[in-house]
Amino acid sequence: DGGITQSPKYLFRKEGQNVTLSCEQNLNHDAMYWYRQDPGQGLRLIYYSQIVNDFQKGDIAEGYSVSREKKESFPLTVTSAQKNPTAFYLCASTPLAGGSYNEQFFGPGTRLTVL
């Protein structure tokens, strides 16, 4: 079955530690996105990538970093510089061409809690 996987589902970290969230897709989608969602809030874009080895900052990139070494994978690192990292993190992907609506497909999310 094609889809997007994110791991882990729940993640706890101590203040001052970096942590990497995994996102893998086997949909052969070109573009991938990372969003952050806080309680009662919409989706805020952290980073996105349209092609391997290239990515752009979204609206709230400070304190985060990404890589896109493979088409299938787009890991997000939450660094110690991120002042308020506790949130629900969602990864999404979309084809750049050929899809019916080119809607974004989402992974199940990772809930990060900083202790």
Next chain:
Amino acid sequence: GQNIDQPTEMTATEGAIVQINCTYQTSGFNGLFWYQQHAGEAPTFLSYNVLDGLEEKGRFSSFLSRSKGYSYLLLKELQMKDSASYLCAVRPPFAGNNRKLIWGLGTSLAVNP
């Protein structure tokens, strides 16, 4: 600027009809999406409108008026499982490889027995 407005919360009764509105002011327009998100889960795609008019898909319908910058999602024969947040998102015109969406804050719908 880019802005999408949706009501924060709505309440409806099982079996009834509810309309969730979305107004947008964006620099250009190339489609509008509606997503459903249950608490603690990922958003799932519901509908897409790019031309004016009504798109019907089972119990859910979505309407678009581009001249008014307005869309609504209509949910009929409400069920308890329809209790969720409904997100409206606008796709700006393609600029190079830019495929970002502009998201509203979502409308939390509670369906009561």
